[in-house]
Amino acid sequence: MAIDPIAWLVNSWLDPAQDSQGGWVFLLCAGLFVWSVCSAKQVIHHNTHKRAIILLLGTAFIRGIGQIFAVNVLGAVALAVDVYAIGLLVNVGDRKNALSAGWLAVLFAFSLPIERILQRLIGFWLQHLSADGACLLLQGLFDSVQCAGIRILLAGRDVLVDLPCSGVRSITLLCLLYATLMCVFRPSLLRGLLIGLVTLASALLANVIRISFLATFIAYPEKIGGIDVMAQPYHDLIGLFCLLVAALPLAWLSGRRVSSGGDRSPIALAIEVKTAKAILLRPYLARGNDKLVAFGFVILAAVIISLPRQPLDVSDTNTALNLPIYLNGQYGQTVALSQQEQNYFTQYGGTAIKTRYGDSSVLLIRTNSPLRHLHTPDDCLRGLGFEVQYQGVHYQPLPTAIYIATAKDGSQWRVAVSFYSEQGQFTTNVSEVVWRWLQQPHSTWYALQRITPLYTPDSKASDWDNALFAALDLNFQENRHVKSY
Structure with a gap:
């Protein structure tokens, strides 16, 4: 089995x-x-x-x-x-x-793959929770802070609390440490749950502080000698420091030895039912x-x-997809999906089409079961042997996540992806797609992925994107949910 x-x-x-x-x-x-x-x-x-x-x-x-x-x-x-x-x-x-x-x-x-699962299921919620917490903290430090969903405006600088900043990774790492210490020290159930709550709160608070720190010095880099806190290694060092601080309460509480009632883990308590034993065994x-x-x-x-x-969660396969025959001066040529791409996008239903326009190409995926069907480009491209670097998000003309993919032969590509529903909802990550789909289980979602050579000038890539959006009749209205603090 x-x-x-x-x-x-x-x-x-x-x-x-x-x-x-x-x-x-x-x-x-x-x-x-x-x-x-x-x-x-x-x-x-x-x-x-x-x-x-x-x-x-x-x-x-x-x-x-x-x-x-x-x-x-x-x-x-x-x-x-x-x-x-x-x-x-x-x-x-x-x-x-x-x-x-x-x-x-x-x-x-x-x-x-706990982190991946949590990112898909609760990443969007944690993303907004972290953004709200950072806004409240920054409000106490600065006179004017404006927030629009996951975007923070501070001193004229637009700071985005993106999905990687949701705190899922820090929560996963701290919970991993928590489970290890509980396994070795074996506290009582009540004490173990108390330590778990403190660990979760520490992880969330540390992520809020990290975001606030980054936002502050993105807006005021001169305060630290002009250092770019989003560049490496500073960005990762800040995250590591906050993670270590968040682990201190866990280490302190776990190190305090108290008399234990034995192996009283949550699983042990759940199965210790005397009547069930007598009947079943x-x-x-x-x-x-x-x-x-x-x-x-x-x-x-x-x-x-x-x-x-x-x-x-099998999506229907009866709806055909079409991409423009002619786009921005280039005729389209339909490209067959590789076996690996079919496994990613159509193994459990749904439809996908890939078309090449000169040196660029478009991949369009449709599904009404995105929880298992939709994937971010970095998932698929890593599986195909590419090295992938996440570059951030652009909100105009459509919300778009940008990646740079490097093939084994050294060629580099700009990969841009947007997710949208038939109801006109747009997003840049699968986590938000899943969150909205769980609220409307019968909704249909699309992933529109554009691939252009990295050497393509930004203006030309933007014109090509705009031509594609116009051909597909895609329009985005920004700032639907604006919150000011």
Whole structure:
């Protein structure tokens, strides 16, 4: 049952498009596990095997759901529960180098592409939360601060709180550290949850302070000798410093040792239901029935892996897409999508078309299920072997995210992407698309990607974009939601 989820998880570590550091988290989990198992046993809790069987039954159910709906993440989440069951079976909580089996499973869950998942699901909300927090903080420091959604106007400088500034990465890193410390120190459930709330608050506050610091010295660079805080290494050093400061409360609270009630992780508490144990386990865990239980799991595994896949979020494929035959002095030539592009854009329905106009090209994707179908250019281009650098966002004439892609042969391309709905909503990132689609599940979204050689003059690239927007009848009204502080 675990073969497909394991293969998917390992591929997420190796696939450049995923840009995942989950393999390092797995090595951390494996190291802690070996460190604990190699130490001597001290106390044996005889009910751990019963809990492990319940967990395995639970993972079988989760994998069945994931198999039917073709959601690989569910199967990978079940692997984390498997880690908990294995931890119980080998008694990692009853050894000299004791670990919390439940928190070890939580730590293993960070080997999944957690940051990518959070970025898609809550990145847009965190982006606005961070922008609002920075605006409130800057309001107390400066006389005039104006905000328009995620844009901050300070001293005549327009500062954009873009999606990478949403704080998802800092939250993910601090929660990873949090899970590691909880696994080793094994606090009580109440204390662990309290530390978790403090960690989350620290991460959000540190991100607000970081954005405020950047905005201040973007507006007043002369205060620090003209240093460009958005340039490297200053930008990353500022982020690292704020992250270290945010980790201090977590380190201090975790280091204060208090008497612990044992392995009382959230997972452990959830499955310790006495009546469920009595009903589910008494018939199967009697002495001499181990082989019967094992045979039952084999049958269950065979049933689950044979279940037909019927994903819910399949977009319709009946709507044809068209791009202009003639654009800005060039005739269009339809280009067949590569197999990898088909996997990205049409594996679960939807339609996509790619047309070349001289040295430039356009990729148009349509879907009514963007949660799994739409991808940012950096995801796809990294998977195709490009090195990708994010350049920021332009709001005129359409909201557009700009990337520079460098091929293996050294050629460089300007990649611009805009997302828009049939209702006239425009955005530059998939996170906002998902957020708005969840509010209107039957809406249809498009991704319009323009690729031009980097040597193309900005004026010519802009004219080409404008001609394309006019041909597709795309218009954008800016500042629909303006907030002033």
